[in-house]
Amino acid sequence: MATPSLRSPLGRVRGLGSARSGTHHWWMQRVTSIALLPLTIWLVFALASLAGAGFSEAQVWVARPFNAVLLLAFLGAGFHHTAAGLQVVIEDYVKPDSRRIVVMLVVKGLCALLWLMASLAVLRIALR
Amino acid sequence: MSHSEDGPDATFIGSRTDGTPVVRPLSPHLQVYDMLQMTSSLSILNRATGIAWSVGLIFLVWWLAALAGGPASFASVQWFLGSVIGWVVLAGLIVVAWFHTLAGIRHLVWDAGYGFDMPNTYRSGRMVIAGTAGLSVLTLIILIGAWI
Numbered sequence: 001m002a003t004p005s006l007r008s009p010l011g012r013v014r015g016l017g018s019a020r021s022g023t024h025h026w027w028m029q030r031v032t033s034i035a036l037l038p039l040t041i042w043l044v045f046a047l048a049s050l051a052g053a054g055f056s057e058a059q060v061w062v063a064r065p066f067n068a069v070l071l072l073a074f075l076g077a078g079f080h081h082t083a084a085g086l087q088v089v090i091e092d093y094v095k096p097d098s099r100r101i102v103v104m105l106v107v108k109g110l111c112a113l114l115w116l117m118a119s120l121a122v123l124r125i126a127l128r
Numbered sequence: 129m130s131h132s133e134d135g136p137d138a139t140f141i142g143s144r145t146d147g148t149p150v151v152r153p154l155s156p157h158l159q160v161y162d163m164l165q166m167t168s169s170l171s172i173l174n175r176a177t178g179i180a181w182s183v184g185l186i187f188l189v190w191w192l193a194a195l196a197g198g199p200a201s202f203a204s205v206q207w208f209l210g211s212v213i214g215w216v217v218l219a220g221l222i223v224v225a226w227f228h229t230l231a232g233i234r235h236l237v238w239d240a241g242y243g244f245d246m247p248n249t250y251r252s253g254r255m256v257i258a259g260t261a262g263l264s265v266l267t268l269i270i271l272i273g274a275w276i
Contacts, residue, residue, distance in 0.1 A: 005146040012145040015151035030239060033232050044222065049270040055199045062195060071192075082182045089179065118189040121253050 025084060032081040039074040059125055072119055078116035083108055090107035153258040166253050170231065177228040222267045234260040 005012075050061060061067055086107050096098040142152045187209075194205040205218055208214045234252045237243050 007146065013241040021142070033236065037229065037233065040225060041222045044225055044267055045270060048222075048267050051271045052275040053200045053228075055195070058202070060193050078185060082178075082185060086182055087177065088247045114186065116191045118192045121192040122211065125192075 015113060021063065027086045029081060032077045032084070035077040036074070036081055039070060042070060043074050062122060062125045063128070068122055071122045075115055075118050075122070079111050083111040086111070167249060170253050170256065174228065174231040174235070177224045177231070180220070180224045181228050184224060187217060187221070219268065220272070222258060226263040226267070227256065230256045230259045236261045
């Protein structure tokens with residue numbers, strides 16, 4: 001112990017640990033992975049059966065409310081899960097802290113932009 | 129605080145909630161594991177397929193954005209996906225998506241507290257490999273059937 005702390009163990013736990021967020025990151029990775037199980041199974045088979053589809057056929061497929069909603073759900077859960085997973089990889093391998101922060105911001109920014117781009121595309125097709 | 133002379137360990141100094149420093153193990157520790165064991169190679173593959181799926185999502189975004197953009201942009205993404213490189217990317221992504229999904233189920237079972245003993249760990253590992261192969265072949269059959 002370098003400097004004895006006056007905070008009680010309970011007080012520290014209420015501050016949710018050294019990361020200040022407790023197990024939230026780990027838990028959300030699990031929650032999104034559970035959501036992605038049915039969504040991924042649906043998406044892979046759906047896209048595989050769309051292979052070779054023409055422009056209007058593909059647009060009609062995306063515009064169907066069932067498909068549009070599940071696509072938006074997949075993109076939301078998928079990019080959340082992707083950002084969370086890549087964050088752990090960056091935390092494990094990228095050093096020093098200065099580079100880690102830059103890489104983290106770039107990766108999170110790209111995930112956010114790609115999520116918005118794909119969601120806007122689905123909405124444009126569905127609301128046309 | 130115990131002190132490690134091992135290179136990676138020595139650089140991995142975290143802090144406790146009261147601010148005192150602590151040496152924490154580097155995870156995953158690439159130096160101490162035999163990469164050819166099924167347990168460690170599947171663990172590494174789960175992370176590798178996660179990264180590959182992240183890159184693969186770009187193709188999904190491209191496909192959706194091109195479809196929203198109009199017939200011309202859609203034609204170019206379809207041309208790419210129909211090319212040799214496109215087929216390699218698609219086939220690779222199918223394998224990657226199924227592996228990461230099935231390995232993810234294995235991790236969720238572990239998170240729930242089951243299947244940690246060695247026989248079950250190897251059995252679930254073999255199930256992930258066999259499942260990935262089976263579902264990938266099934267997906268490719270559907271893909272090729274829809275294409276023709």
